[in-house]
Amino acid sequence: MDRSWMYNIDRLIEGHIINPDFVRPVLEFITFALSKPRFTDRGNIRCLCNRPKCRNKSFQDPETVKVHVITEGFVPHYYNWVHHGKxxxxxxxxxxxxxxxxxxxxxxxxxxxxxxxxxxxxxxxxxxxxxxxxxxxxxxxxxxxxxxx
Structure with missing residues (x-):
């Protein structure tokens, strides 16, 4: 599965408008991650955003993960979703x-x-x-x- 969208699609349009072409696959990722109960913690998933406190270390609710990824981007080089069930x-x-x-x-x-x-x-x-x-x-x-x- 091609995951280049994680790093090649602009998160924001004109620097301040959320890009729906980026949000759509982020929501698909979150749905996928939630479907792998072994890799969740009480309905939370590891946040794969680029914030130093997250970076696949902390569990967050799906809405927080979505906001973090949209605002901060993905942790670098995370093409193999090993912390999310792949x-x-x-x-x-x-x-x-x-x-x-x-x-x-x-x-x-x-x-x-x-x-x-x-x-x-x-x-x-x-x-x-x-x-x-x-x-x-x-x-x-x-x-x-x-x-x-």
Whole structure:
């Protein structure tokens, strides 16, 4: 699914009029995110706006997420909605579900995995135990340690 609209469509027209071409897919995203109960918290979803206090760390009600995204834009480089129920995609474009099914030799659905920016996969049991805050302390900007350091 092409998500370039997140960064390529102007949020505002003439600097102050809300662009309906931007709002429409934002509302579709919120509907999608709310349809993934594993990634919600009492009807709230992670706010993916670019405010430092949000950036996929804090849960907000859907209306607040909409306002934040329209006014602040999206957190940079968030094309894979891993904090909102989409599987992580590999460099080859193959989803974790596809990989699981290929390895299992099956066409059955793969287990859901939550992905955190450090590259750790957490199976559903861990998410059930620790809840949706399992990786809230991490941000998209976290980088792995430098091996030569």
């Amino acid at each position: 599987p992580r995609f590999s460099l080859t474009g193959q989803s974790q579900y596809d990989y699981y099914n290929h390895m299992a030799g099956s066409s059955t659905a793969a287990p859901e995995y939550a992905y955190d920016p450090c590259g750790n996969y957490h199976e559903p049991l861990e998410i059930d135990v620790f809840g949706p805050e399992l990786n809230a302390y991490m941000t998209q900007d976290d980088q792995p340690p430098i091996a030569s350091a």
